[in-house]
Amino acid sequence: MKREAFFDRVxxxxxxxxxxxxxxxxxxxxxxxxxxxxxxAARLAQEITxxxxxxxxxEDLDDARRYARGLFAENNVQRALCWQxxxxxxxxxxxLLDEADVTAIDHATLAGLPREAQRREMLAADLGITxxxxxxxxxxxxxxxxxxxxxxxxxxxxxxxxxxxxxxxxVADLFDAFERFDPRAxxxxxxxxxxxxxxxxxxxQLTTGVHGPGAWHVLVVP
Amino acid sequence: xxxxxxxEHHEFLQAAAQAMADEPLQSALTRLGDTLGPRNRAAYAALxxxxxxxxxxxxxxxxxxxxxxxxxxxxQASVERHGGNVHFASDGEDACRIIGEILDAAGARRxxxxxxxxxxxxxxxxxxxxxxxxxxxxxxxxxxxxxxGQRPSHLVAPxxxxxxxxxxxxLESDAGHxxxxxxxxxxxxxxxxxxxxxxxxxxxxxxxxxxxxxTGSIVLVSNEGNARLTVSLPRxxxxxxxxxxxxxxxEHLPVFLKxxxxxxxxxxxxxxxxxxxxxxxxxxxxxxxxxHLVILxxxxxxxxxxxxxxxxFCIRCGACLNACPIYRNVGGHAYGGVYxxxxxxxxxxxxxxxxxxxxLPHASSLCGACQAACPVKIxxxxxxxxxxxxxxxxxxxxxxxxxxxxTWARMMRSAGLxxxxxxxxxxxxxxxxxxxxxxxRLPGLSGWTGAxxxxxxxxxxxxxxWRREGNA
Ligand code: SF4
Numbered sequence: 060m061k062r063e064a065f066f067d068r069v070x071x072x073x074x075x076x077x078x079x080x081x082x083x084x085x086x087x088x089x090x091x092x093x094x095x096x097x098x099x100a101a102r103l104a105q106e107i108t109x110x111x112x113x114x115x116x117x118e119d120l121d122d123a124r125r126y127a128r129g130l131f132a133e134n135n136v137q138r139a140l141c142w143q144x145x146x147x148x149x150x151x152x153x154x155l156l157d158e159a160d161v162t163a164i165d166h167a168t169l170a171g172l173p174r175e176a177q178r179r180e181m182l183a184a185d186l187g188i189t190x191x192x193x194x195x196x197x198x199x200x201x202x203x204x205x206x207x208x209x210x211x212x213x214x215x216x217x218x219x220x221x222x223x224x225x226x227x228x229x230v231a232d233l234f235d236a237f238e239r240f241d242p243r244a245x246x247x248x249x250x251x252x253x254x255x256x257x258x259x260x261x262x263x264q265l266t267t268g269v270h271g272p273g274a275w276h277v278l279v280v281p
Numbered sequence: 282x283x284x285x286x287x288x289e290h291h292e293f294l295q296a297a298a299q300a301m302a303d304e305p306l307q308s309a310l311t312r313l314g315d316t317l318g319p320r321n322r323a324a325y326a327a328l329x330x331x332x333x334x335x336x337x338x339x340x341x342x343x344x345x346x347x348x349x350x351x352x353x354x355x356x357q358a359s360v361e362r363h364g365g366n367v368h369f370a371s372d373g374e375d376a377c378r379i380i381g382e383i384l385d386a387a388g389a390r391r392x393x394x395x396x397x398x399x400x401x402x403x404x405x406x407x408x409x410x411x412x413x414x415x416x417x418x419x420x421x422x423x424x425x426x427x428x429x430g431q432r433p434s435h436l437v438a439p440x441x442x443x444x445x446x447x448x449x450x451x452l453e454s455d456a457g458h459x460x461x462x463x464x465x466x467x468x469x470x471x472x473x474x475x476x477x478x479x480x481x482x483x484x485x486x487x488x489x490x491x492x493x494x495x496t497g498s499i500v501l502v503s504n505e506g507n508a509r510l511t512v513s514l515p516r517x518x519x520x521x522x523x524x525x526x527x528x529x530x531x532e533h534l535p536v537f538l539k540x541x542x543x544x545x546x547x548x549x550x551x552x553x554x555x556x557x558x559x560x561x562x563x564x565x566x567x568x569x570x571x572x573h574l575v576i577l578x579x580x581x582x583x584x585x586x587x588x589x590x591x592x593x594f595c596i597r598c599g600a601c602l603n604a605c606p607i608y609r610n611v612g613g614h615a616y617g618g619v620y621x622x623x624x625x626x627x628x629x630x631x632x633x634x635x636x637x638x639x640x641l642p643h644a645s646s647l648c649g650a651c652q653a654a655c656p657v658k659i660x661x662x663x664x665x666x667x668x669x670x671x672x673x674x675x676x677x678x679x680x681x682x683x684x685x686x687x688t689w690a691r692m693m694r695s696a697g698l699x700x701x702x703x704x705x706x707x708x709x710x711x712x713x714x715x716x717x718x719x720x721x722r723l724p725g726l727s728g729w730t731g732a733x734x735x736x737x738x739x740x741x742x743x744x745x746x747w748r749r750e751g752n753a
Contacts, residue, residue, distance in 0.1 A: 065369040068582045069350045069524070075586035077347055084340045090536060091330040106549070169566050177566060178514070182480055198549040207564030211513045215506055233535045233550075242496045242531035247363075247562045248512075251538075251554040256506040259546075260422035260438060261445050261464040262309065263316055269421050269468040270475070271506025271553065 094197040094231040100279050103229055106199025110254035111267065112275040123150055123280045127221065130276060131159040134219050136186045141165045143208035144190035146223040150280065152188060161186075166208040187213035187272070188221045193236045194229045194277075198253055201277065202236055205248035214252060220272040222252075224279045285614040286431045286442075293640035296615040303612075305444045310609050313441055317603040320547025321654050328543065337536050339657045342594040345529055346585060352494045352527045353576065359497025363559025365572035372579045373403030380405065380486070380519055381412060383573050387517045389414075389483035393475075395501070395508040396420035397488025398436060398597055399521050399577060401619045402632075405486070417478045419507040421471050428455045434613030434621065436599035437545055442612055475507070485511035485569065489522035490596065491537060492574070495530045497558060499574060502541065504552045512557055518569035520557070524576050525585075525593040537596060537656075544656035545598040580632045589664050592627045594657045601651035601661060607644050616641065623651035623661045630668055636675070642668035681725045703742050711740040 094102065104114035117123035127150065130136075139161050141147060156163045164184060169177050189209070193202040201222050205211050214220050230236050240249075256271030267273040285296045300306055325331040345352055357367040368383075370376035384392065392414055394400065406427070409416045418427040422440035426433055429451045433439030440448065446462040452470060453460050460470055487508055491500040499520045501508040512518045528534065534556075542548040561568030584593055602608045602622030613621035617638065618629030626641040635642075642665045645651075651661040692698045714720060714737035721734045729735055 061371070062369050065371055065578060066350055066353070068371070068578065069353065069585070072582040072586035073347065073350050076590055079588070079590070081343060081347065083344045083347070084336055086333075086337055086340065090337060091333060093328060093330065093539075110548070110552075166566065170564075178480060181567070182476065200550050205561075205565060205568060207562075207566070210565075211509065211567050215509050215513060233539060234532075237532060237535045240531070245496055245498065245531075245556070245558045247558050247560070247565060248568055249556040249558075250509065251550060252552065253548070253550040253554075254552045257504045257552050258421045258468060259504075260420075260425065260440050261443075261448050261467060263312055263438065263441065264445075264464045266464045266468045269472055269505050269507075270419070270510055 090234060092232040092234060096231060099196040099229040099231060100226055102196040103194055103199060104279065106196065107277050110199050111257070112199070112254055112277055114277045114279065116279040117281070119281060120150060123278055124155060126278055127152065127155050128159065130221060131155070131161055131186070134186065136161050138162045138164060138184045139186040139188055140181065140184040140210065140213040140217060142189045142210070142213055146190035146225055146280070147188060150223065166210065181212045181216055184217045186219045186221065187215070187217040188223070189213050191222055191224050191228060193239060194224045195233050195236050196229055197232045200233070200251045200253040203250050203252065204246040206246060211248055211250065214250070215271050218268060218272055219274045219276070221276045221278060224277060226279060226281055289432070289619070290617045291637045293615060293617060293644060296617065297611040300611045300615050306442050306612050309442055309444070310612055313438070313603055314609040317546060321544055321600050321603065324543035324547040331540065331543065334536055334539050335656055335658050338540055339594060341528060341533050341536065342657055345527065346525065346590060346593055349524065349527070349585065352529050353524060355494035356492050356497065356527050359494060360559065360574050363497050363572070365497065365559040365574060368573060368575045370575055370577045370579070376403045376521060376575055376577050376579070377405055377408040379575055380521070381408065383517070383519055384414065384484055387484065387571065389517055391415045391482045392484050392486055393417050393419050393478055393482040393511050393515060394486045395503065395511040396423050396439070397486070397521060398619065399488045399523050400486065401433065403577065403579065405521070417475070419475050419478070419511060420503070421468060421505060424471055424475065425451055428452060432614060435602055436597050436620070436622070438599070442614070479510050479514050482515040484517040484519060485515040486519045486521065487511055489520045489526055491534060492522050492527045493531055493534060494527055499557045500534060501555045501557065502551045502553070506553055509553055509555050512555065512569060513567045516570045517573070518557070518571070519573045519575060521575045521577060524578055524581055540656035541596055541598055544600040544654065584631050588667055589627065589631060591659055592624065592631065592664055594659050595624050596657060598656055600654040600656065604650040604654040606646055606648065606650065616644070624659070627661060627664045627668065635668060635671060639672055642672060679725065706738040707740055707742050711738040715740045
C-alpha cells in the first residue's frame with residue numbers, strides 16, 4: 060500500500076517532468092579512455108606513490124620475497140591476516156611469515172572460531188596481506204572482490220596493508236576494470252582502494268590512518 | 282539567541298554577519314577556498330576528456346530522472362535478488378520510523394554511522410537517541426561535530442569551521458583527559474575510540490552515493506575507511522538513499538567515479554569506493570548478514586515534476602561550496618538548513634519552503650563559479666534566478682516600483698523616449714552625484730539601497746561623449 064502511494068507520486072512527477080522539453084545529450088557508445096597502453100606497471104607504481112602508497116615492482120619472485128621479509132621486520136609484525144589466494148601461495152608467504160615468527164591468521168583459522176573470538180582475531184592483526192582482482196594504472200587503484208577466504212577486513216582493519224599484484228592483472232583505465240565484470244554476477248562486495256586511509260577533517264591537514272591502514276604497500280610481481 | 286552552529290534557522294543575514302566577524306572561521310574559509318578550489322580546476326584541466334565525462338554524467342542523470350519510476354523498480358528487484366530488503370519512505374518521519382523498526386526487529390541497540398547528508402536531512406540521530414539507541418558517527422569530522430553537539434558546515438568536510446585547538450578541547454570532553462592540539466595524534470585518539478564502537482556495534486547505517494538499478498549495488502565513497510568498517514563489522518547494514526541517487530547501469534558508475542573525487546578534492550579517486558551487493562554470502566566471514574535499503578522521497582518528487590528538476594542531479598561533492606564567493610565568506614552554518622553553499626541555497630528553499638528561506642536565492646553573486654566547478658554542470662545560477670522570480674511573483678511590489686518598472690519598459694521600447702530619459706537623468710541625478718557616483722538612499726525604495734549603494738547615472742551620456750570624442 061505504502062509502496063503503491065510512493066510510486067504513484069513518482070510516476071506523476073515523471074509525467075510532468077516529461078512535459079518540459081528536455082534535451083538529453085546523446086553520445087557515442089564508448090566513453091573516452093584516459094590511459095590506453097604503455098608501461099602499465101610503471102604507471103601504476105607512479106600513481107600509487109602519488110597518493111601516498113609505497114609501490115615495489117619486483118624483478119622476480121626472490122626479489123618480491125625479499126621485499127616482504129623486509130616489510131615484516133620493519134613493522135615488527137606479530138599477527139598477519141592473510142587471504143587464501145594463489146598470489147600469496149606463489150610467493151610462499153606462509154614460509155616467510157613462519158621464518159619471521161609471525162602468526163598467520165587465515166580463513167581456515169577464523170572459520171573454526173566462535174563469532175566473538177573471530178572478531179577479536181580480526182581486530183588484533185597488525186598486518187593484512189591480500190591479492191587483488193585488478194589494478195588500475197590510470198588512478199593507482201586496486202580492486203578487491205570479497206569471497207570466502209578473501210576477507211574484507213584484511214585490507215581494512217590492520218594498520219599496514221600489503222597487496223600483491225600480478226603484472227597481468229593491471230588494466231589501463233578505470234573503464235577497463237568495469238568491463239571485466241559481468242553485471243549479473245557480481246560478488247557481495249567490491250572495493251577500489253586508492254591510497255592509505257586519509258582525512259583532512261582538521262584544518263584540511265592531511266592525516267593518515269584514521270580508520271583504515273595508514274601504510275599501504277603494493278608489491279607488483281611478474 | 283540562536284546558536285547557528287547547533288540549530289537550524291532562518292536568519293541568514295544575522296548569521297552571515299556573525300560569521301564574517303568570526304576570525305578563526307574566516308581563516309578556515311580562506312584555507313578551504315585556497316586549497317580545494319584550485320584543486321578542482323587543476324584536476325579538470327589535467328584530464329583531457331573531463332568535459333565530455335561531465336556532460337556524460339549529466340546526461341545520465343537527466344535521462345534517468347525522466348524514467349525514475351522504472352529505474353527504482355529495477356533497483357528494488359535487483360537488491361531483492363541478492364537477498365536484500367527495500368523500503369520506500371515518503372518523508373523523513375517515515376524513514377526514521379522504518380529504520381527504528383528494522384533495528385528493533387534485529388534487536389540492535391548499538392549503531393555506528395558513516396557520514397550521510399541524507400540522514401542529516403531526516404534528523405535520524407535525534408530520532409534514534411530519543412528512543413535510547415546508542416548512535417556513534419564514525420567519520421572523523423562528523424564524530425567531532427557529534428561530540429560538540431554542532432551541525433556539519435560543509436558537504437564533505439563537516440568540521441572545516443573548527444580550529445585544531447578547538448577540536449582538541451571538544452575531544453577532551455569525550456576522552457576525559459587532556460589531548461594535544463595536533464591533528465595526527467587526535468586522529469589516532471579517534472581511531473582507538475571508534476574501533477571500540479565498531480567492535481561492539483550491532484548495526485551500521487550509511488548513506489549511498491549511488492544505487493545501480495541493473496545490479497542492485499549500493500556505492501559508498503570515502504577517504505577514511507569508516508564506511509567500509511560500517512558495512513563490514515556489524516551484522517546489520519541499513520543504507521539510506523535519496524531516490525534521485527539511482528543510476529541505471531553498471532557501466533554508468535565509472536563515469537561518475539571519474540569526476541566525483543576530482544571535483545571534490547582533486548583526487549583521481551577517493552581512497553575507498555565500496556560497491557555493496559546485498560548481505561554476505563555463504564562461507565564469508567565479514568560483511569553484514571542482513572541488508573536493508575531505505576529509499577527516500579521527502580519532497581524530491583515535487584522537485585522532479587517542476588522547473589528546478591536539475592537540482593536533483595547533485596552528487597553532493599561539495600565543489601560548488603569551495604568555489605562560491607558567498608560560501609567562502611559566510612561558511613556553512615549561515616545558510617540555516619542541512620545543505621549549505623550554492624546548492625544549499627537551491628535545495629533548502631525547495632525542501633523547507635521558499636518564503637521562510639527568502640534570503641537564500643539572493644545569497645549569490647550569480648558569478649557562475651559553482652556551475653564551472655560542478656561535476657554534473659548544474660546550472661545553479663539559473664536555478665537561483667528562477668527562485669528569485671518565484672519570490673517576486675509571490676510578493677506584491679510597492680506602487681513606486683510598479684510605476685518605475687512600467688515606465689522603464691515603455692522607455693526601452695521607444696528610441697525617442699530613451700534618448701530623452703537618459704538626457705534627463707544625466708542632467709539631474711548624474712550632475713547631482715557627479716563626485717560620489719553612488720546614491721546611498723532612494724526615498725520609498727529602501728530595498729534597493731538598504732544593504733548597498735545604487736550606482737548614479739553618469740554625468741554625461743555615452744552618445745554625447747562619442748559625438749564629441751569618437752569623431753575627433
Ligand atoms: S551542485 Fe554540483 S558541485 Fe555542488 S555539491 Fe552538487 S554535484 Fe557538487
